[in-house]
Amino acid sequence: xxxxxxxxxxxxxxxxxxxxxxxxxxxxxxxxxxxxxxxxxxxxxxxxxxxxxxxxxxxxxxxxxxxxxxxxxxxxxxxxxxxxxxxxxxxxxxxxxxxxxxxxxxxxxxxxxxxxxxxxxxxxxxxxxxxxxxxxxxxxxxxxxxxxxxxxxxxxxxxxxxxxxxxxxxxxxxxxxxxxxxxxxxxxxxx
Amino acid sequence: xxxxxxxxxxxxxxxxxxxxxxxxxxxxxxxxxxxxxxxxxxxxxxxxxxxxxxxxxxxxxxxxxxxxxxxxxxxxxxxxxxxxxxxxxxxxxxxxxxxxxxxxxxxxxxxxxxxxxxxxxxxxxxxxxxxxxxxxxxxxxxxxxxxxxxxxxxxxxxxxxxxxxxxxxxxxxxxxxxxxxxxxxxxxxxx
Amino acid sequence: xxxxxxxxxxxxxxxxxxxxxxxxxxxxxxxxxxxxxxxxxxxxxxxxxxxxxxxxxxxxxxxxxxxxxxxxxxxxxxxxxxxxxxxxxxxxxxxxxxxxxxxxxxxxxxxxxxxxxxxxxxxxxxxxxxxxxxxxxxxxxxxxxxxxxxxxxxxxxxxxxxxxxxxxxxxxxxxxxxxxxxxxxxxxxxx
Amino acid sequence: xxxxxxxxxxxxxxxxxxxxxxxxxxxxxxxxxxxxxxxxxxxxxxxxxxxxxxxxxxxxxxxxxxxxxxxxxxxxxxxxxxxxxxxxxxxxxxxxxxxxxxxxxxxxxxxxxxxxxxxxxxxxxxxxxxxxxxxxxxxxxxxxxxxxxxxxxxxxxxxxxxxxxxxxxxxxxxxxxxxxxxxxxxxxxxx
Numbered sequence: 064x065x066x067x068x069x070x071x072x073x074x075x076x077x078x079x080x081x082x083x084x085x086x087x088x089x090x091x092x093x094x095x096x097x098x099x100x101x102x103x104x105x106x107x108x109x110x111x112x113x114x115x116x117x118x119x120x121x122x123x124x125x126x127x128x129x130x131x132x133x134x135x136x137x138x139x140x141x142x143x144x145x146x147x148x149x150x151x152x153x154x155x156x157x158x159x160x161x162x163x164x165x166x167x168x169x170x171x172x173x174x175x176x177x178x179x180x181x182x183x184x185x186x187x188x189x190x191x192x193x194x195x196x197x198x199x200x201x202x203x204x205x206x207x208x209x210x211x212x213x214x215x216x217x218x219x220x221x222x223x224x225x226x227x228x229x230x231x232x233x234x235x236x237x238x239x240x241x242x243x244x245x246x247x248x249x250x251x252x253x254x
Numbered sequence: 255x256x257x258x259x260x261x262x263x264x265x266x267x268x269x270x271x272x273x274x275x276x277x278x279x280x281x282x283x284x285x286x287x288x289x290x291x292x293x294x295x296x297x298x299x300x301x302x303x304x305x306x307x308x309x310x311x312x313x314x315x316x317x318x319x320x321x322x323x324x325x326x327x328x329x330x331x332x333x334x335x336x337x338x339x340x341x342x343x344x345x346x347x348x349x350x351x352x353x354x355x356x357x358x359x360x361x362x363x364x365x366x367x368x369x370x371x372x373x374x375x376x377x378x379x380x381x382x383x384x385x386x387x388x389x390x391x392x393x394x395x396x397x398x399x400x401x402x403x404x405x406x407x408x409x410x411x412x413x414x415x416x417x418x419x420x421x422x423x424x425x426x427x428x429x430x431x432x433x434x435x436x437x438x439x440x441x442x443x444x445x
Numbered sequence: 446x447x448x449x450x451x452x453x454x455x456x457x458x459x460x461x462x463x464x465x466x467x468x469x470x471x472x473x474x475x476x477x478x479x480x481x482x483x484x485x486x487x488x489x490x491x492x493x494x495x496x497x498x499x500x501x502x503x504x505x506x507x508x509x510x511x512x513x514x515x516x517x518x519x520x521x522x523x524x525x526x527x528x529x530x531x532x533x534x535x536x537x538x539x540x541x542x543x544x545x546x547x548x549x550x551x552x553x554x555x556x557x558x559x560x561x562x563x564x565x566x567x568x569x570x571x572x573x574x575x576x577x578x579x580x581x582x583x584x585x586x587x588x589x590x591x592x593x594x595x596x597x598x599x600x601x602x603x604x605x606x607x608x609x610x611x612x613x614x615x616x617x618x619x620x621x622x623x624x625x626x627x628x629x630x631x632x633x634x635x636x
Numbered sequence: 637x638x639x640x641x642x643x644x645x646x647x648x649x650x651x652x653x654x655x656x657x658x659x660x661x662x663x664x665x666x667x668x669x670x671x672x673x674x675x676x677x678x679x680x681x682x683x684x685x686x687x688x689x690x691x692x693x694x695x696x697x698x699x700x701x702x703x704x705x706x707x708x709x710x711x712x713x714x715x716x717x718x719x720x721x722x723x724x725x726x727x728x729x730x731x732x733x734x735x736x737x738x739x740x741x742x743x744x745x746x747x748x749x750x751x752x753x754x755x756x757x758x759x760x761x762x763x764x765x766x767x768x769x770x771x772x773x774x775x776x777x778x779x780x781x782x783x784x785x786x787x788x789x790x791x792x793x794x795x796x797x798x799x800x801x802x803x804x805x806x807x808x809x810x811x812x813x814x815x816x817x818x819x820x821x822x823x824x825x826x827x
Contacts, residue, residue: 072739074435083738085731087723104738111727111734118723122731125713129741132709134431135424135788140702142424143775146782150691154684158658158695161684165656165677166645167626168702170743175434176427183430190441191425193432200589202716207582209719212603212615214405214791215708221594222787225416226425233326233333233594234382234417236367239374240325241384243366244265244549250381263548274547276540278532295547302536302543309532313540320522320550326597327514331507334584337591341469341500345493349467349504352493356465356486357454358512358817361552391780393525398773400528403794403806405604406517409596412785424785435740456817516813517806524806557816558809565812572823573807575814596787607798608807615708615715616764616799618749621756622707623766625748626647632763 065092066116069100070123073109081105085126086112087119121205128202131195131219133172138222141176156180193223256283257307260291261314264300272296276317277303278310312396319393322386322410324363329413332367347371384414447474448498451482452505455491463487467508468494469501503587510584513577513601515554520604523558538562575605638665639689642673643696646682654678658699659685660692694778701775704768704792706745711795714749729753766796 067088073080084104086093093100093112104110113122144153159177163169183189199220206213225231241247258279264271275295277284284291284303295301304313335344350368354360374380390411397404416422432438449470455462466486468475475482475494486492495504526535541559545551565571581602588595607613623629640661646653657677659666666673666685677683686695717726732750736742756762772793779786798804814820 072735072741074740075437076435077738081738083734083742085734107737109734109737109739111730113731114723114726118726121720121723122717122726125716126735126739126741128716129709129713132712132788133706133741133743134428136702136705136709137431138424138427139705139779139784139786139788140698140775141427142422143698143701143779143782143784143786144695145423146784147694147778148782149778150687150694153687153691153695157684158686161656161658161682162645162699164680164682165650165654166682166699167647167744168645168699168706170706170745171740172431172435172743175431179430179434186423186426186430188442189426189429189433191421191423191429192441193425193428194438202713203589204586205720205722206712206716207585207602209716209721210606210609211712211716211719212606212610213712213716214600214603214795215705215712215788217599217603218596218787218791220589221596221599222424223428224592224594226422226428227592228594229420230382231333231417232336232377232382233329233413234384235377235380236329236332237325237384237414237417238380238382239370239377240328240363240366242380243370244267244363246266247385250383251379263544263550265549268547272547274543276543298546300543300546300548302539304540305532305535309535312529312532313526313535316522316525317544317548317550319525320518323518323521323597324515324550324552327511327518330514330588330593330595330597331511331584334510334588334591334593334595335504335507337593338503338587339591340587341496341503344496344500344504348493349495352465352467352491353454353508355489355491356459356463357491357508358456358553359454359508359515360465361515361554362549363552393522394780395777396529396531397521397525398776398793400525400530401797401800402521402525402528403797403801404521404525405600405791405794406514406521406597408790408794409600409787411780412787412790413596415783415785418783419785457819458817516810519813520806520809523809524804527805554813554817557813561812561816568805568808568812570824571808571811571815573803573805573811574823575807575810576820604806605810608804608810611802612764613715613799614718614759614764615711615795616766617759617762618711618714619707619766619796619799620762620764621752621759622710622745622748624762625752626649626745628648629767632765633761 065089067092067096068116068119070120072123072126081109083109085119085122087114087116088112089115124198124201124205127198128216131199132215133170135219135222137172137176156184191226193226195220195223256280258283258287259307259310261311263314263317272300274300276310276313278305278307279303280306315389315392315396318389319407322390323406324361326410326413328363328367347375382417384417386411386414447471449474449478450498450501452502454505454508463491465491467501467504469496469498470494471497506580506583506587509580510598513581514597517601517604519554519558538566573608575608577602577605638662640665640669641689641692643693645696645699654682656682658692658695660687660689661685662688697771697774697778700771701789704772705788706743708792708795710745710749729757764799766799768793768796
């Protein structure tokens with residue numbers, strides 16, 4: 064009996080492009096299964112034995128934590144440009160498209176951003192409600208377990224939590240405190 | 255000609271309690287004005303010469319940055335308890351009241367929290383919309399100027415910004431990206 | 446058979462001042478034990494039944510999370526003042542002392558800060574190496590479990606982790622990347 | 637008289653690959669200079685008129701802010717894997733190499749990471765001391781000016797600040813406070 068675990072990345076595009084595979088198992092098991100793994104992986108790479116059983120999904124989990132951070136980095140940057148009062152009305156799609164070539168921030172995620180913005184430049188049809196499927200949470204918990212700071216991944220997770228909340232108790236607490244010490248007016252609850 | 259600047263803290267309560275004063279000026283100027291300053295300050299302290307002209311407001315500015323962090327610390331903690339699924343329905347006012355005596359987190363802000371919660375235990379009448387009056391921003395800018403990390407004060411400021419936004423472009427970007435790579439469903443815009 | 450759990454706060458000072466007690470148990474159990482609990486608690490309060498068994502330590506855990514945030518808020522503020530190039534050499538102890546009276550940021554922790562700085566104004570005898578005893582980690586995990594953002598408590602935890610690290614792999618990665626894309630010089634390893 | 641500003645990205649690689657150009661000027665000025673701009677830009681894109689004069693460098697500034705966030709996301713992820721106690725000794729270079737193909741986190745920065753790790757897998761010759769050249773600071777200041785939260789970019793900046801500090805006053809403050817309230821032992825200053 065031998066065990067193997069294989070984390071995968073590439074989203075719905077993996078079917079066409081091959082799946083990036085992160086495989087946890089013993090060396091001999093890996094060699095035995097290599098033909099099968101190579102069939103699933105992209106033609107030109109995207110395959111690694113990460114270590115013993117379990118390590119494949121550990122690496123996949125961290126991969127997704129990194130993904131959260133990359134996504135949030137772009138999201139923040141585009142929001143700063145979108146809301147700029149100094150240069151209002153800049154074309155987010157044109158900027159994303161230009162950054163795709165030659166720039167330091169070019170990436171596959173940026174390719175997707177440029178494509179998504181070309182379909183709906185103001186993202187008018189999308190609500191800013193962002194789910195998470197667990198890997199970000201687990202990456203933060205792994206970081207805490209290892210006593211490693213992970214502010215970027217953690218905040219990317221918290222930004223998703225916050226996107227799903229409205230009129231939070233924490234914010235009400237702040238407004239109440241400001242009223243208490245400074246007499247600052249509070250806004251009453253939305254009708 | 256001599257200059258003096260004096261930052262103050264204590265909110266609307268200063269009128270009754272005296273104002274904590276942070277005074278920037280030369281030593282001799284301070285001595286000259288001391289009777290006046292002592293009249294304004296609380297009877298038992300709350301008065302300091304911080305250094306040369308300008309330093310009084312610098313210290314007051316940082317004071318307010320610290321205040322942002324203290325407020326946000328309480329707000330986060332109470333929100334975690336308020337939304338606890340393990341122990342639903344805990345009495346925030348009773349907890350705040352108990353913490354006021356003997357605990358490590360007792361403070362004047364906590365006194366105000368207990369008082370505010372006693373008037374409106376669910377904060378039902380208050381909207382979670384939090385203004386800022388500039389000192390938090392300036393503290394962050396001072397930290398950046400000095401190359402000093404200030405994550406707590408900065409996040410306390412950002413939490414206020416976020417409280418004033420709805421359905422942000424950044425969150426729409428994230429939802430769009432997730433849809434692009436993973437085929438994750440997006441929620442369409444609220445009607 | 447009845448269960449009760451009681452979290453406590455007050456540090457080594459509890460022996461003299463009484464311990465702030467957060468008690469989880471049924472109402473009848475609480476009433477039964479009240480004389481004992483009142484003996485341990487401060488004379489003038491600092492005692493609360495938080496809910497069913499287990500809730501006492503949950504509230505104590507969050508209390509410590511809040512404590513991390515309060516501590517970090519002060520630490521950040523004093524560091525910004527200590528390292529100020531605009532107003533070098535300000536007296537941290539004098540400022541802490543003044544803030545204790547009348548200001549919005551007065552608290553028991555600030556009393557301790559003023560006392561600590563009076564003994565060693567530059568903190569020359571203390572290394573910036575900060576342990577943690579678990580409650581901060583658990584508070585962050587509880588927040589993640591409840592899908593509640595907790596940036597301040599989390600960063601306060603990460604700042605402690607970071608205080609115990611030197612020359613991190615993350616920072617080496619950044620220096621390496623900057624060298625790769627920009628030809629920016631790297632510093633070689635310390636001898 | 638017409639003005640034009642052009643921010644650029646691509647690092648030292650621009651000489652070979654062409655420079656991604658973000659150009660701020662009037663439409664007619666842009667058209668007039670287009671042959672020159674196309675000579676400098678990559679053959680297949682990497683060129684955009686962002687808006688009026690000044691907007692080119694605004695977009696370039698935000699680009700660098702995004703870059704900070706992307707870099708920090710990778711740095712955090714690799715550190716979590718590098719320090720994993722569950723799966724010690726994983727091969728960072730092999731993982732980076734695999735992620736380059738097919739994965740969601742593939743990017744040009746990741747190409748550079750894989751290359752850098754192939755030259756020095758433990759980054760043993762590089763000190764974790766990370767400079768910044770200003771654009772991250774300005775992006776945070778722009779975000780604050782616009783009242784937009786920017787936690788990822790800000791923390792990436794603060795992580796760089798922290799990499800250049802040792803035994804900070806903030807950390808000493810925390811250690812002192814813990815000693816004051818809890819009697820927790822402090823480490824004395826390093827010799």
